[in-house]
Amino acid sequence: MTVFLEILKMTIPALVVFATVYFLMKQYLNKEYQIKVLEYRQKHGSTTTPLKLQAYERLSLFCERISIPNLLLRLKSKDQNAGLLRLSMLISIQQEFEHNITQQVYVSDNLWQIIKIARDDTVNIINGVAEKIEPKAPGDEYANFLLNYMNSQDYTALDKALQAIKKEAGVLLG
Numbered sequence: 001m002t003v004f005l006e007i008l009k010m011t012i013p014a015l016v017v018f019a020t021v022y023f024l025m026k027q028y029l030n031k032e033y034q035i036k037v038l039e040y041r042q043k044h045g046s047t048t049t050p051l052k053l054q055a056y057e058r059l060s061l062f063c064e065r066i067s068i069p070n071l072l073l074r075l076k077s078k079d080q081n082a083g084l085l086r087l088s089m090l091i092s093i094q095q096e097f098e099h100n101i102t103q104q105v106y107v108s109d110n111l112w113q114i115i116k117i118a119r120d121d122t123v124n125i126i127n128g129v130a131e132k133i134e135p136k137a138p139g140d141e142y143a144n145f146l147l148n149y150m151n152s153q154d155y156t157a158l159d160k161a162l163q164a165i166k167k168e169a170g171v172l173l174g
Contacts, residue, residue: 082138108168
């Protein structure tokens with residue numbers, strides 16, 4: 001029995017020391033990990049924040065460039081018929097989208113979906129108004145139909161997309 005007591009006298013203090021060292025080391029390593037994570041975020045945050053802001057700027061520009069009034073200002077010419085104007089608008093939208101498709105890496109999935117919905121809505125408006133007019137009609141007539149339709153709308157999907165871009169950029173900036 002005395003041997004057993006001697007063993008207990010040695011093991012109990014050793015277990016207490018082990019437990020103390022274990023918990024102190026665990027706390028120390030957790031603090032070191034948190035410091036490393038914070039350093040990593042600061043280091044990479046300084047490079048990704050400007051890229052994200054640039055993505056928001058480019059997507060805002062995309063929305064402005066594919067708005068129907070801006071498309072008409074850039075693409076309408078006097079000798080163009082409605083069918084050619086419609087086609088050039090659709091091609092321009094697709095080219096703008098392809099030019100900005102990489103920006104999806106820097107924005108949330110939700111915002112990217114809103115951008116795609118806005119693009120699709122613009123395409124649908126262009127096609128919907130084109131169905132109401134003869135393709136060989138003058139481009140000016142088609143442009144007037146489009147502008148009248150746009151003036152009758154209080155709020156477009158592009159307006160919502162621009163608001164979403166501003167909101168997400170605002171969250172990034174704090």
